[in-house]
Amino acid sequence: MVVLLKTIMISGRTLGQGATCESKTSSEFFKATSFCSLSEDDYNYLRIREGENVLVTAPSGQVVVSAQTDEGLPSGIIFIPMGPWANVLVGPDTGGCGTPQYKGIEVEVEATDMKVKDVRELFADLDKAERKVRS
Amino acid sequence: MIIEDVLCPFCGCLCDDIKVEVEENQIVSVKRACRLGSSKIRGHERIKAPMIREDGKLVETTYEEAYEKAAQLLLDAKRPLLYGWCSTVCEAQKKGVLLAEELGAIIDSTATVCHGPSIIGIEEKGLAGSTLGQVKNRADLIVFWGSNPSEAHPRHAQRYSSNSQGKYTPKGRKNRKVIVVDVRKTRTAKNADKFIQIKPGTDYEVISALRMIIAGKGDALPEQIVGVSKADLEEAAEMMKSARFGSFHFGLGLTHTRGRYKNVDNALSLITDLNSHTKFVVMPMRGHYNVTGFGQVCAWETGFPMSVDFSRGMPYFNPGETAACDVLGRRETDAMLVVAGDPASNFPKAVVEGMADIPVIQVDPFENPTTYLSDVVIPSAVAGVEVEGTAYRMDGLSLRMKKLVDSGYPSDEEILENILECVRRRQDDN
Numbered sequence: 001m002v003v004l005l006k007t008i009m010i011s012g013r014t015l016g017q018g019a020t021c022e023s024k025t026s027s028e029f030f031k032a033t034s035f036c037s038l039s040e041d042d043y044n045y046l047r048i049r050e051g052e053n054v055l056v057t058a059p060s061g062q063v064v065v066s067a068q069t070d071e072g073l074p075s076g077i078i079f080i081p082m083g084p085w086a087n088v089l090v091g092p093d094t095g096g097c098g099t100p101q102y103k104g105i106e107v108e109v110e111a112t113d114m115k116v117k118d119v120r121e122l123f124a125d126l127d128k129a130e131r132k133v134r135s
Numbered sequence: 136m137i138i139e140d141v142l143c144p145f146c147g148c149l150c151d152d153i154k155v156e157v158e159e160n161q162i163v164s165v166k167r168a169c170r171l172g173s174s175k176i177r178g179h180e181r182i183k184a185p186m187i188r189e190d191g192k193l194v195e196t197t198y199e200e201a202y203e204k205a206a207q208l209l210l211d212a213k214r215p216l217l218y219g220w221c222s223t224v225c226e227a228q229k230k231g232v233l234l235a236e237e238l239g240a241i242i243d244s245t246a247t248v249c250h251g252p253s254i255i256g257i258e259e260k261g262l263a264g265s266t267l268g269q270v271k272n273r274a275d276l277i278v279f280w281g282s283n284p285s286e287a288h289p290r291h292a293q294r295y296s297s298n299s300q301g302k303y304t305p306k307g308r309k310n311r312k313v314i315v316v317d318v319r320k321t322r323t324a325k326n327a328d329k330f331i332q333i334k335p336g337t338d339y340e341v342i343s344a345l346r347m348i349i350a351g352k353g354d355a356l357p358e359q360i361v362g363v364s365k366a367d368l369e370e371a372a373e374m375m376k377s378a379r380f381g382s383f384h385f386g387l388g389l390t391h392t393r394g395r396y397k398n399v400d401n402a403l404s405l406i407t408d409l410n411s412h413t414k415f416v417v418m419p420m421r422g423h424y425n426v427t428g429f430g431q432v433c434a435w436e437t438g439f440p441m442s443v444d445f446s447r448g449m450p451y452f453n454p455g456e457t458a459a460c461d462v463l464g465r466r467e468t469d470a471m472l473v474v475a476g477d478p479a480s481n482f483p484k485a486v487v488e489g490m491a492d493i494p495v496i497q498v499d500p501f502e503n504p505t506t507y508l509s510d511v512v513i514p515s516a517v518a519g520v521e522v523e524g525t526a527y528r529m530d531g532l533s534l535r536m537k538k539l540v541d542s543g544y545p546s547d548e549e550i551l552e553n554i555l556e557c558v559r560r561r562q563d564d565n
Contacts, residue, residue, distance in 0.1 A: 010319075010335060012388075018286070019170045019174040022501050023180060024477065024480060024503040060484070072324070082481070087482065092464040094458060094460050098243075099249075099252050101393065123504050123507050126479075128188060128509075129507070
């Protein structure tokens with residue numbers, strides 16, 4: 001049976017994200033932003049096996065990211081560095097002030113054997129080159 | 136050649152003590168900068184030439200053709216959006232505002248997905264501001280609320296705040312107390328005397344409780360306020376009231392979460408309340424090195440700091456209606472110019488979908504996901520490394536960015552000037 005964790009996602013800056021954000025097509029940016037941090041309790045609860053990732057689902061979309069623990073996180077919050085992986089989960093509503101809610105999003109997390117998409121694959125459905133090929 | 140006192144074109148700290156070694160027009164070493172600044176100054180792989188999309192593929196072209204195509208796409212649109220602006224200098228931003236006015240376009244900056252709610256909060260309540268120099272020299276209490284400078288502004292603590300040595304704080308960290316309020320124990324929290332861990336989306340309630348305690352109405356509060364003990368808040372309130380000079384630095388923990396600008400509004404009221412007891416100042420931790428500059432330029436040109444709509448023939452400002460994510464989310468925009476920003480990465484995916492169906496023009500030194508959605512790509516020189524110009528630090532101090540090396544790429548300002556000329560010529564022809 002799949003173990004499902006209902007939790008809250010926040011996104012934010014990290015040193016790695018900042019140091020690579022001007023080279024977004026690099027493997028360094030991929031490593032720095034395509035993961036999710038969880039508390040040790042939440043990580044263990046999900047029974048993530050060696051080589052597995054996590055599938056994070058929000059009302060606005062779902063994304064596969066790798067998983068790691070962060071001792072600074074309490075149980076009930078997961079963290080994804082700001083960037084295109086986190087933003088799949090962020091809804092378009094701006095709350096009447098122009099700014100989407102990038103923190104405090106209700107999500108469900110489960111272990112998965114699906115792979116993490118690279119940045120090009122992540123935009124494949126919107127990429128104008130890909131859209132042209134399809135049409 | 137060693138160039139001293141270089142300004143760092145990464146974050147709002149705008150550190151001005153960087154030492155860069157240049158040999159044969161190449162940057163060979165960067166000293167004193169943090170990992171973020173050093174990475175930016177050293178540089179990354181560049182977009183090599185201007186490109187126009189033909190049959191789905193981006194094909195190399197000349198700058199002249201790219202300018203003409205960009206002008207045509209913008210003029211053909213009914214509701215063009217000019218977006219980005221915060222990783223470039225004020226001279227380019229000024230040209231951007233002019234182009235928006237000529238086109239009757241909307242101009243918006245990356246502030247709207249960052250500290251936009253702070254600006255709205257400040258417009259509501261006003262800001263008891265100061266320079267970072269005052270904080271460094273005088274503040275004996277530093278509060279970081281929903282901000283994690285250890286990762287986002289790595290030299291803030293050492294140069295300006297908790298750990299810096301100033302005129303009246305010669306012992307640095309020993310002369311100061313530090314309070315951190317956050318939903319998780321960040322690296323910044325590990326340096327705190329008092330860490331208050333709150334639940335996501337409860338900033339407004341916690342600030343309100345603090346304001347009640349400071350106003351002497353703490354008796355009316357329950358023992359636990361949204362999961363935080365009253366005793367913890369009483370201790371923090373006492374630290375704030377007894378400071379000689381307190382400084383409150385807030386980040387996206389307030390603006391990106393439930394409540395958004397109302398959280399900032401309440402935090403600014405807390406600072407006003409504290410000024411009845413002692414001296415307290417407050418400052419948003421601005422991200423991009425010149426996001427503050429765009430707010431300044433846009434305000435002096437249009438009267439408003441962001442999200443300005445020129446479609447009525449005069450500036451109109453109503454974030455929630457005229458911000459980039461609003462007009463893209465409603466699929467209202469029918470052409471987009473992106474300068475020194477990467478909305479494809481930084482907007483919600485559901486908003487980015489709005490860029491996939493319209494012509495997009497990108498002006499940037501680096502390839503990024505916005506390039507995948509662009510129809511015209513115009514590579515530019517890196518402002519603050521290859522181009523000089525003015526930028527505003529997060530405290531509103533204007534500083535002059537240096538040119539360190541020559542570049543074969545045109546500056547953002549030059550590119551915008553050329554697009555503007557093409558727009559004006561085509562308008563005259565009609």
